[in-house]
Amino acid sequence: MDIFTVGRHVRERREALGLTQVRLAMLAGLSRQTVQGLEAGTLKDLGFERIGRLLDVLGLSFDTLSLAARLRKRGLWMAAKTSSVSYAGDLTEDMLEQALATGQVPTGYEAHIGHLLDEAPVSLIIMAVEEAATREHKTPTDIWRNVTMLAQTHSDSRRAFWV
Numbered sequence: 001m002d003i004f005t006v007g008r009h010v011r012e013r014r015e016a017l018g019l020t021q022v023r024l025a026m027l028a029g030l031s032r033q034t035v036q037g038l039e040a041g042t043l044k045d046l047g048f049e050r051i052g053r054l055l056d057v058l059g060l061s062f063d064t065l066s067l068a069a070r071l072r073k074r075g076l077w078m079a080a081k082t083s084s085v086s087y088a089g090d091l092t093e094d095m096l097e098q099a100l101a102t103g104q105v106p107t108g109y110e111a112h113i114g115h116l117l118d119e120a121p122v123s124l125i126i127m128a129v130e131e132a133a134t135r136e137h138k139t140p141t142d143i144w145r146n147v148t149m150l151a152q153t154h155s156d157s158r159r160a161f162w163v
Contacts, residue, residue: 001062004041006051011039013058017130018140026161027122028054056123059130075127076135082124083116091116100132103146105154114154117147117162 025032037043077093084090091112105113133140151162
């Protein structure tokens with residue numbers, strides 16, 4: 001597999017997730033110019049570690065640039081469990097789905113959402129966004145707008161990351 005093929009897969013997956021080049025770059029710790037160059041096929045090399053970060057954020061892997069392994073995971077469930085590790089009450093998968101779909105957090109679970117946005121791996125949140133969009137028959141872009149709203153209210157350390 002060459003870097004041009006990787007760039008094509010990255011663009012297709014980014015668009016399917018409703019991510020802009022700017023947001024993807026921020027989530028992967030790269031510059032927008034790097035993402036743009038990779039997608040446009042103008043980069044000669046990106047380096048294994050940086051491509052790995054980018055693919056991880058997108059839920060892809062090097063083996064075949066396939067989503068097969070990702071689709072077997074339950075992103076909303078894993079994200080809900082991650083958000084609840086420090087609290088007595090559990091934020092359920094359905095509650096998280098509704099929060100992502102509406103931008104409204106169930107009363108008493110604000111800290112759970114803050115913990116999720118501040119502490120969870122980026123790839124986990126992306127999986128949850130993708131699943132919520134599919135289940136709610138919304139575009140990922142709609143769900144990302146809600147993530148931005150939730151981050152403005154409930155995120156402390158990574159608020160700017162999600163905006």
